[in-house]
Amino acid sequence: MARAALSPDAVVDIALRVVDEEGPEALTLSAVAGRAGVATPSLYKHVRNLAELRVLVSGRVMGELTEVASEAVLGRSGDEALRALMDGWRAYAGRHPHRYSALIQAPRPETAETGNRLVGIMVAALRAYGLEGSAAIHAVRCLRAAMHGFAVLEAAGAFQLAEDLDESHALLIHMVVSGLRTAHER
Incomplete structure (x- = not known):
């Protein structure tokens, strides 16, 4: 996914794919960033931290x-x-x-x-x-x-x-x- 396509909803979509394929314990910002094709700090424009991402996923x-x-x-x-x-x-x-x-x-x-x-x-x-x-x-x-x-x-x-x-x-x-x-x- 290109950097420009990222949004909070897109980050949650990617996070759900991580969860679906590897389980909730595999959900990390690094895993999401890797799938998005961006550096982990780029996610901070869309989610504050892993805790917030887990709440958004939930x-x-x-x-x-x-x-x-x-x-x-x-x-x-x-x-x-x-x-x-x-x-x-x-x-x-x-x-x-x-x-x-x-x-x-x-x-x-x-x-x-x-x-x-x-x-x-x-x-x-x-x-x-x-x-x-x-x-x-x-x-x-x-x-x-x-x-x-x-x-x-x-x-x-x-x-x-x-x-x-x-x-x-x-x-x-x-x-x-x-x-x-x-x-x-x-």
Whole structure:
């Protein structure tokens, strides 16, 4: 890539290629500069440092995940929306395991808008279960923990037993849906 073509978005694009091909631990300013065909100091015109680049990468990944979630629930409600959301989340993490692991889990001011949109999508998907306010937030946390936990364990190859992972994921969805149907009874 020519120096003139660099921009913050272009630097993030290159960083995502590094992450996709080599994993998040391989993301360095030197690696990005090498792929861009520039000296590392040239990147400082577009990103302050590696920490900022990691936040920008995470923001892009969160945006992609938010789009997946939005598309999954669009036109669906209740159990169907939740199944589509959980399947979409798993599929994204499976297609992009290194990107998914580059996602910064703690809230950041730079990604707050996208994070709020993602939470809003999940809250909307939970409305059919009669969950509102703090009950909806607790359910979102549980849902996120279930989706994230399965995705991380699957990407790490942690499920070594012979049973089919699709069946395990279907059972997880069933357990979450069943739990949400009775959440108001607790």
